[in-house]
Amino acid sequence: MGEIQVVPPALDRLVRSFSSLPGIGTKTATRLALTILRKPAADAREMAAALSELHGSIRLCSHCMAFSETDPCSVCGDPRRDGSLVCVVEQPADLMAIEKTDHYRGHYHILHGVLSPVAGIGPEELKIKELVARLKSGTISEVLIATSSTVPGEATASYLIDTLGRFQVKLSRLACGIPMGMDIKYADQHTLARAIDSRFNAS
Numbered sequence: 196m197g198e199i200q201v202v203p204p205a206l207d208r209l210v211r212s213f214s215s216l217p218g219i220g221t222k223t224a225t226r227l228a229l230t231i232l233r234k235p236a237a238d239a240r241e242m243a244a245a246l247s248e249l250h251g252s253i254r255l256c257s258h259c260m261a262f263s264e265t266d267p268c269s270v271c272g273d274p275r276r277d278g279s280l281v282c283v284v285e286q287p288a289d290l291m292a293i294e295k296t297d298h299y300r301g302h303y304h305i306l307h308g309v310l311s312p313v314a315g316i317g318p319e320e321l322k323i324k325e326l327v328a329r330l331k332s333g334t335i336s337e338v339l340i341a342t343s344s345t346v347p348g349e350a351t352a353s354y355l356i357d358t359l360g361r362f363q364v365k366l367s368r369l370a371c372g373i374p375m376g377m378d379i380k381y382a383d384q385h386t387l388a389r390a391i392d393s394r395f396n397a398s
């Protein structure tokens with residue numbers, strides 16, 4: 196005798212799709228799916244439309260590798276920002292954290308990860324060659340490395356300092372004040388603002 200299907204297949208499919216997301220187990224996925232099911236059908240259609248548009252309308256900015264609906268993104272395309280200063284961050288969430296400090300007027304470069312030999316993430320998996328290409332253009336005079344003060348974050352910073360050292364640019368590192376082991380997106384705004392102001396020379 197086959198297994199009795201208690202969960203309708205359509206619901207099961209949604210539960211499995213939610214539980215593929217980080218931090219969402221089957222229990223949470225089931226709760227989310229049931230919540231959507233109880234809402235009016237129009238709400239579900241709205242969510243479905245947002246999901247299906249996601250990949251169609253959002254791309255990577257060809258300069259800084261940020262997710263954006265436009266290329267260049269709003270930061271790279273803003274003439275009031277200083278394009279000679281580039282802040283290198285691990286993830287889009289780090290850019291958002293720095294923007295929230297309202298204390299930084301340069302451009303960004305998003306690596307989309309950190310070096311992690313254990314997880315099989317080497318320099319090729321990160322947006323490092325894109326950063327090197329930007330430096331070759333000669334318009335950048337300072338690179339502020341703002342990777343987290345975690346072990347992979349520090350390893351990534353060292354790699355960048357080695358790799359970018361051959362260019363005529365000032366390399367700086369986000370200053371202390373960010374506790375060791377902390378992901379910068381969790382640092383409070385004042386600490387982060389101070390760390391930007393008192394960045395130190397890394398080259």
Ligand SMILES: [Zn+2]
Pocket residue numbers: 256257258259260261267268269270271272
């Ligand atoms: Zn950009």
